[in-house]
Amino acid sequence: MKPFILAGLLIMTSVSASFADFIDVKASGTVAETADKLAAAVENAGATVFARVPHSKGAMSVDMELQDAELVIFGNPKLGTPALQQDIRAGLFVPLRVLVHDVDGQTMLTYEMVDAMFDGLNIAEDAAFRGAMTGALEKLTGAAAE
DSSP states (O other), X not given: OHHHHHHHHHHHHHHHHHHTTEEEEEESSOHHHHHHHHHHHHHHTTOEEEEEEOHHHHHHHTTOOOOSEEEEXXXXXXXXXXXXXXXXXXXXXXXXXXXXXXXXXXXXXXXXXXXXXXXXXSOOTTOHHHHHHHHHHHHHHHHHHO
């Protein structure tokens, strides 16, 4: 019985620790308005919006309910390519992603911390693109939150 309890505690610890790897930013507009602001901020910064995934619309298409949520996928090859050159598995995390969603009437922008994304990959901890990606996520979500 003790091994099962220990395994359960380890799983709970890893799950709760992973929540700390995400940044939540409160936004003033609706999900749609905030996703539009994020896309505009990305393009104004010279990056590219590769896709917008309307999760809630997908749920509606199969007669299911889901809180309002849209994933915005974006990036700049000048930042992403060096990460891929160090470890091609970085392609699982770049381009960058921000989830714009509703939490009890409050629009939130949520993204994974760059260091957490690259944890376990063969990417130098002092790689300049890490700081640039972190700064870009902070700046872009901040602009979208206004």
